[in-house]
Structures are given as C-alpha cells and as structure tokens.
Amino acid sequence: MNIKSLLIGSAAALAAVSGAQAADAIVAAEPEPLEYVRVCDAFGTGFFYIPGTETCLKFDGYIRFQTDFGRDKSGTSDWNSFTRAQFNIDTRTDTELGALRGYIGLRGDANNDSSRGVNVDQAFIELGGLKVGYYYNWWDDGLSGETDILSSNKTRLNAVRYTYDAGSFYVGVAVEELEALRSTSNLTGLVKGGSFEGPNNVGISGIIGAKFGGVNANLLGGYDTDQENGAIRAIITADIGPGTFGLSGVWASGANNYYEESEWAVAAEYAIKATDKLTITPGAQYLGTIDIGANNDFVGDRDAWRAGLTVDYKITQGLSAKVAANYQDVDGPNGDSWTGFVRLQRSF
Template sequence: MNIKSLLLGSAAALAAVSGAHAADAIVAAEPEPLEYVRICDAYGAGYFFIPGTETCLKIGGMVRTEGKWYDAYSPNTHNGTLWHTRAELSIDTATDTEYGPLKTNMVMRWDWQEGNSTDSKLLFANISLGGFLVGKADSQYVSYTGYAGDVINDDVVYDGPYELNQLTYNYDAGNGFTAVISLEDSNSTSDGKNSYGSSWWTDDKSNHYAPDVVAGAGFKSGAWGFKVVGGYDSIVEEGAIKARVDADFGVFSAFLAF
C-alpha cells in the first residue's frame, strides 16, 4: 500500500514538472548594482569620481557679503555706505593620462552691485597638462610670486594684470627650484587696458602683433623662498621686473616684495 502511494505521488510530481515546462518561464529581472560615489584623493581634497568614468570632479564656491564705510581705492571721497554681495561657483576636473593629469578649471562669479544690478563674469577657464596651461587665468606676473600676499585690498597698489588668456609652461625640478614662461594677451583682461609696469589707457591696439612675454624663476629651501619675475608688454614696448622674498617662521610668516 505504501509502495502504491509512493508511485502515485511520483507520477503526480512528474506531471506537475511537465506542466511547468509547457508554460513560458517567468524570470525576474536582476537588480542593477548600485555604484556609490568614490572619493578621488589623488588630486587633493574634495575630488570624487564621476560615476561610470575615471574622471574626478570637484565642485566648490563661496558667498560673500560686505558693508563698508570707507573706499580704499578713493580715500578722499565720501560715498557713504557701500554694500556688496558676491557669489562664486568653481568646477574642477582631473583625469589621469600617460602625460600626467589632464585638468580643467572654471570659476564663474556674480556680483550684486549698487544700483540693483547683477554683473556676471567668467573669472577663470583653462586646461592644463604636463606643466602646460592654456586659457584664462591670472597673469603669471602676479600669480607666480604669490600675488601681493594675504592682505585686504591687495590691488590698491597696481601690481600687474590679472585675468587674461595665456599659454604657460610651469617647471618644477622637485628640489625647490621652479620656473615659468608665459605668452599672454593683455588685451583680454577685464578692461583690456592693463600692462605689467603700470596701469595705462589707450584705444590704439593696431600694433598688437606679438603676445606679451612673462618669465620667472624661484627657489625655496626650508623656511626661506625667493622668486623673481619679469613681464614685457608688446603694445607699449615696455617691461617691468619684481621680486619677492618669503620667510615662514611657523607661528607667523613674512614677505618683502619690490
């Protein structure tokens, strides 16, 4: 009796299996793996991999608002209360290549000025690879020596042009010695009228056949550093040279520029 029941049960199971094969099989879709954002620390803090690529991205910016009752650029004027609000958005990318990191840098700025008007400005936009940089950035005449230091209103005393188009090569020997050479277009600055030696004004740009040239060299050892840079303007056919000595004593730092 038990053997008969076992045979009948086996036959029913076989019939059920045969019926299942006769119908279309239902296959559940496999869930796609979730890719979390990966940190990319090879190029500094703040970078992360764009999902699905080997390109690293960093997004930053700032918001600043200031009120002032004194105009450092015109100390003898009485403008009353001045209020200025600024926002900046910066986007940096970096991708590893056989020639080194391929990087891009873009900074966009918006200023809310007196008179209820917003001024927008593409501050920087450049590409760099293997020590070369091409695009818009601050002139190497001011950036290579570290600008005018971390002081308020560092451009009250004119120290050269800032944002302009350029083709630059930066060299770093790895032992403290650095050098730079740059071909720059001073006509592409914010006002198009800045030179290296002084701030000048002219509407005659017909003789601008050659780019401006900036070259510099520097050395840093321990707490001391020294840099010298020169710029030649092809329009006014004049140049200027400046140097800077830096000292870092740990608790404070100092510099002398001339």
Template sequence: MKIKSLLLGSAAAMLAVSGASAADAIIAAEPEPVEYVRVCDAFGAGYFYIPGTETCLKISGFVRMDIEFNSNDDSYGTNVRGRLNIQAKEDTELGVLHAYVRVQGDTGTANLNDGSTYDPPAALDQAYAELGGLIFGYTETTWVSSKNGGASGFGSHSDNGLAYGYSQANQIGYNFTGGNWFAAISANDDGDTTTYMPDITGRVGGVFAGATIYLAGGYDQSAENFGLKLGLNTDIGPAGNLIVQGFYADGPTRWGANNSPTGILQFNNSTTYTPEWSVIASYQHQFAPNFKGSIGGQYSSDYYFTPLQGTGTLGSANSGIDSWAIEGVLVWNPVENLEVRGEVRYTDFSSGVTESGAFAGGDATTGIFRLQRNF
C-alpha cells in the same frame, strides 16, 4: 487495488501540476551592478572618481558678503559674491592632465539701485588646462603668480594685496620645476589686434632655508614698456610670515605696481597709473589656530599715467606724484569653513605736475567687513 490506483493517479496529477507551475514561473532578472562614487586620494582631499573613468573631480567654492565703506563717499555699500571651482585631474604618461574652471557672480549696491540687475548672471572667471608644465587658457598671468611658484604670488596679506598689478589674460606658457627652483614664462593676449606680438611675462625663483625669493618681469608690447618685480616671502618663527616686494617700471604699463585713485580723485582722465618705483611690506601673525592678523604698507613714487584715447599725451617720470598706503587686517574662523574678516586701509596721493597741468592730491580711508562660507 483501487486505493493503489487512486494514489498513483493523485501523484501523477501533482507532478503534472508542479511541472506546469515550474514552467510558468517568472524569474526576476538580476539587478545591474551599481558603481558607487569612489574617493580619489591621489591629488589630495576632496577628489572623487567620475564613474566609469580614471578622472578625479573636485568641486569647491564660497559664498560671501562684504560691507564696504569709503570716507570720501560718506556712505556704505554691499557686495555679495558666489564662486564655484571645478577641477579635473588624471595621471598620464606625459604627467598630470589638469583642467580648472572658475565661475562666479556678484551683486552689489549699484546693481540693486539700477532697477534691472537684481539677478546678475554668473561669469566665467577662469578656465585653463595643464599637462605637465604646459599651461593654456584664461587665468592669472605669470606677472601675478605662476602655478608652480608657491609663496611667490600676489601682493600683501589683505584681500586685494595692495597695488601689485593683478591681471588675468588668455595665455599659453610653460612652468618648469626642478629641485628648489621654479621658472615660468607665458605669452599673453593683450587685446591689441594691430599686431601679432603678445605681451610676455615670466618668473624665476627658488626656496632657500624656508624663504621664497623670486624675480618677475613683463613686457607690454602696446606701450613698448616693461616692469620688474623682486620679492621675498618667508616665515618668521612658528607664527609669523613676512612679504616684501619691490617694483620698477620704465613707463606706463600693465606690468607694474599699478594703483588707481578712484574714490579719491581722478587726474587727467587717466586709465593707467604706474609708479616708476614702489615697495610693499606686510607682516602676518597667527595668534591662534583660528585667529590671525596682519599689517602692511606701500610707497610708490613718480607716477606715469596713460590718458584716455584722444585726451592728451602720455605722462612722464618725475611727475612728483607719489602715494603711500597702510592697512590692517583681522581674520577669525569661529568654525571650520567660516571666515569673518575686517580690513581698514588709508591711502594718500601727493600733489604734483603732469604734462596736462597741476594735479592736486587727496586721501581716503576705506575698509570692508566680510562674512564668507567656504566649501
């Protein structure tokens, strides 16, 4: 009986202890679910979803170094540029909502020599948004390239594209695409605060049997002049590409094949050098998957010019000042995302007579050697 009582007492004690232990036990909280970054393949490679949203984000850019030379300077210079591109896209009932921001900074030989700008700040180089065909912000004008124009943008196959009037502006516009056709128009802030009228640029074109043909135009309300550009971009065989562009301007304007003889000479303290007529032709050949080259040239005739404020009257056509240029380019990609580029250009300005007197022409050979890492 005593043994039975002892066993029952021991069991009760054990139950009491285990019950107290269960009551005192610490139960760890379950971890919150982690939302991992998901790949977004709706808009091409490189996009991922911003966690908690349906917005797709892409980050890209490059770091590059140029070694530059100019025969008239009898020296070389260097320039380093870093660029960061950020894109955000999402589908809406009104079309794709897109935002683009491009930030970049440069440091060159001049920066290093002035003793104060070893660390130049990055600058906002582009920032614009699109919804369907609507576009607003700061980016290239439709004189240069429209977002829906495909191969109808920019100049020759070289880095600076020869002289085709590259420009960016605060703007609002619309891009229309239908079948093989595209069109674009934009109102651009030209910085003239004396009027409500902006500059107007537009572009229309289409793709026919693999060839892109287009017409671009711009009205410069400050100068009350206009420019026109007719262009062709077409593949030739499996490895070749041809670009041809013709320009006309009825006076000095930002919407032309503007060309500055900086580094060769300056005439009449001019700030705008617009030829009445100009033509660019450039051919590029893909010799191997990682190696290509191009050759191009440009002829421009009868330069208009706009002197600095207070230094003279506007120039006129038939000044007799012409120019021509020829360039060669080689590009090698030894590994993916690394570019090795070499460019050489010869430019010649002829002599002529302007409203401020005689102008003596000159020539120069310029070039760059570049290393660029893209990401």
C-alpha cells in the same frame, strides 16, 4: 479501486501538477552591479572619480558678502555693499603625458537691484607644465595682506604659458593678451596721465622662484610690446617667530599694462598667527614717482605711501571673516584718504 491504484494515480497527478508549475516559473534577472562613488586622493582632498571613468572631479566655491568703504565709493556715498557667488569645477586625469586638467570657475556679483549676471571667472586646460585659457597670471599674486599694490590693470587674461616645477625650484614663461590700460590708478582718486593704445596688445612674462624650508622667493618680469616698457617685481616671504614676514619691490621702465602705479615701490608686511583662528597682518608701501608724462615715462617728484591692517578670523569650519583698513597719502591737495572693507565668506 484498491489502495495500490489510488496511490499510483495520486503520484501521477502530483507529478503532472509539479511539471506544469516548473514550466511556468519566472526567473528574475540578476541585478546590475552598483558602482559606488570612489574617493580620488591622487590630486588632494575633495576629488572623486566620475563613475565609469578614471577622471577625478571636484566641486568647490564660496558665497561672499562684503561692504567696501572709501571716499565716493559708490557715487557720492562713502560705502557700497555687494554679494558674490563663486562655483568651481575641477577635473583631472592621469595620462602618459602627465596630469590633464580642465578647470571652470563661474562667478556672479549682485549689487542691490543691479546684477551683472554669471560670468566666466577662469577657464583653462593644463597638461603637465603647459597651461592655456583664461586665468589669473603671475602678477595677480602679491603679499597676503590687503595693503600692497603690486600690479596694475587686469591680471586675468587669455594666455599660454609653460612652467617647469622641480619642487623646490620653478621657472616659467607666458605669452598673454593684454587689454587697454585704464586711466585711473589703484591709488584711490589718482588719475593717471600718458597716452595708451587699445586692446589686443601682447605681453610676455617670465618668472623664476625657489622654496627653502620656510622661505619662498620669486622674481617676475613682464614686457608690454605696445608700450615698449616693462616691469620687474621680486617677492620674498619667510616664517619668522609667530608669523610670516613678506617683502616686495617693483620697478617699471615706464607705464605699462603690468605696472603703472609708480616708477618704483617697496612693500612689507608681517602676518602674525595670533591663534589657530586669528591672523593679524600690518603692512605698508612706499611708491616713488607716480606721475606719467606724454611718452609714458614717469616724471616729476610726487610720491605716495600706504599703511594698513588686515584681520582674518576663522569663525567655524567653512565660515570666515576679514576686515581691512588702509590709510593712503598722495602728494598734493586732498591726497589723504581711508579705504577698507568688511567681508563674511562661506567657503565649501
């Protein structure tokens, strides 16, 4: 065999081996593109897009430990502690009809060995100005301190409402399912009279409000169709000096689900922003004609007043403390009492 034949044979063998390797090669599939979580800033902080959708999602909530104080707060004990867990799920999507919102709030309270389980705190749907579901109504709002009593009974209801909000001006109307009135007032130890019907009552509320710089004001009315009585409440707050001054007045034609504490009442407070972390809020309220007659009318001349102090302190980011103490004096024997609470809350 000469050199020329050897070179030709080697080249042929190398070509054959290379061809076999090319035929047997495994080609790896291209990886799927990874979609990272995107921040959604259209509805405020904390929202992100659900991957693969245009729906924004937000989780938040808090853990609260609180000890309440007051006469016979728990049986014959003058204090009672509990722990609460709150978890909220908020979803929002831009649509051709406006922002579509779905909200679920879950809450569980634990009182030593007695746990009430996890319950629905709120669950509602919003589209534009329309809101339907189970949620806190306008009567749940009040002054920022812990002294005023500006509503009665349950303020978390199944309801349908519509609100037109023009920014500095808003107006709304709601139809609400009212539950049975209770027989005990928000005034500590005061038993209410009157004759009240059962649940599945219907109520109608309307509100009108405005914002002018540091001033916020609204006028709220509610009518209880079963009791054929209603209530009107006004609240105004204004930034004055180092804090915010709040003033409210309420009047009821007779005992009703929205307000049955008294025929009329006035409340005031001043939330002092002492530092970036500390807010001190003194407040007071006077309630005129607190007794209810057989026809659910307010009768007699007994009255009551309350005064108290609320202290809010931001310990660090996401951790805050609140302390409230109130003194109450109701006409009659043993009408004076102290109530309050100490709260530690981790929010996220």
